[in-house]
Amino acid sequence: MKRELDPKSHEWASHERVIVFDGICNWCNAWINFAIDHDPQEKFKLGTLQSKHAKQILQELELSTEDFETFLLLERTRVFTKSTAALRIARHLSGLWPLLYLFILIPRPLRDAIYDIVARNRYKLMGKAEACRVPTPNERARFI
Numbered sequence: 001m002k003r004e005l006d007p008k009s010h011e012w013a014s015h016e017r018v019i020v021f022d023g024i025c026n027w028c029n030a031w032i033n034f035a036i037d038h039d040p041q042e043k044f045k046l047g048t049l050q051s052k053h054a055k056q057i058l059q060e061l062e063l064s065t066e067d068f069e070t071f072l073l074l075e076r077t078r079v080f081t082k083s084t085a086a087l088r089i090a091r092h093l094s095g096l097w098p099l100l101y102l103f104i105l106i107p108r109p110l111r112d113a114i115y116d117i118v119a120r121n122r123y124k125l126m127g128k129a130e131a132c133r134v135p136t137p138n139e140r141a142r143f144i
């Protein structure tokens with residue numbers, strides 16, 4: 001899914017790229033750690049789906065503000081979800097990870113079906129935290 005947001009509707013539109021993830025999902029946090037480790041140029045800012053700003057965006061996109069089915073990649077006013085968001089993130093990581101972007105050639109419904117299986121089972125796979133992730137002092141500047 002790709003949508004456009006009104007740039008005046010949220011503060012995060014001023015950032016080039018923002019990954020908005022489930023802050024209490026251990027699976028999601030592991031992937032955020034991975035993204036941070038492979039983003040030495042700090043291209044991505046980070047925010048949680050539990051935040052006030054994310055809830056406004058989710059409402060605007062008519063997505064659930066409680067049962068998160070996806071994370072979001074905001075590229076200024078454009079919003080990407082599910083496998084498209086993941087592949088667009090991989091495209092900007094260091095090392096060989098940008099090669100994963102070739103999977104964009106697979107039809108989105110098939111990619112998203114695989115994404116949905118993982119998303120439905122993420123708490124079973126890695127568990128759930130009691131509270132949102134607290135960034136380390138080194139990471140703090142990346143969180144919005």
